[in-house]
Amino acid sequence: MTTIGIKQEQKSMTFINVLSVAIPVVVAVLLGIRQKVDIGAWTKVLPHVIGAINTITSVLLIYGLYLIKQKQITLHRKVMTGAFSMGALFLVCYVLYHLTNPSTQFGGEGFIRYFYYFILISHIGLSLIVLPLVLRAYFFAWTKQFERHRKMTRYAFPIWLYVSITGVIAYLMIKPYYLQ
Template sequence: MEARLEKKSMLWINVLSVAIPVVVALLLGIRQKFDFGAWTKTLPHVIGIINSLTSVLLLYGFYLIKQGKIEQHKNVMTGAFLLGGLFLVCYVAYHITNQSTAFGGEGFVRYLYFFVLISHIGLSFVVLPLVLRAYYFSWTNQIARHRKIAKIAFPIWLYVSITGVIAYLMIRPYYV
């Protein structure tokens, strides 16, 4: 019974790991934007805050686990996980209601921005199935498996969160 449940859970994780990026890409491709009101213009700033908080929680969660504070670690990492979901909702809401903002920087800073942005986006696709698996293994008390995948997921997730903040700070002057 347990093996069947895990197989079903892994199937769902795989489906979500593919479906979420595909759905986001399709939604971003919609040329006709929806009008949910002017409040959606504030979402990039909310997203920057979410990425900042996620980075802090990831670092704090890492600290807690190194201190052996397992329950606190679980709570903090659950907070980071939930912020990831909130990020996704805000990101989609912004991009289905607003045109993309062009980066106005020139020279080296332009190349730097696009490196940060492209690596951020690319690794966000990579980290999604890792985080989902790490969370699942923790939830099902498969600590050895959780630890093994978390060692891979953590630095990627932290990089994605921090580069999200950096990309936001770099493009912030160009929001209308």
């Protein structure tokens, strides 16, 4: 794809802004629904799938950084598209899980409880911030606006990596408390 016109970019930025608000709102609404939908016991495995997705995303992000430092742009693009796709898959699995299952309570006590909630709260808070950054960074790369892409990734990349890694940590910490 080539660089786009101003009107098309404005439409794209509006779409990104709408997604950046709509996705967290939908997730918040789903988390607040007390009556869960029963679509089968298979949804109980989704937290483990989500943990794997966050792990794969973290690896892809680190590999993508390595590739761009090595000037392997084509492979970097593919790897980062994979990380972006993992983000979309994560969202689908996360929504499905919380639509069908009650939230799991963390059972740890003492320092580990405070550590878990620090990880969880920072993970959630930064996931809200990183969404529009990642969408913009991806858009700028897709439209070959590489200078704008570079500037955006200075912020998006470390936050995205933190969110992915803390997602894995939170999963590993709460894993013993999932109902089977």
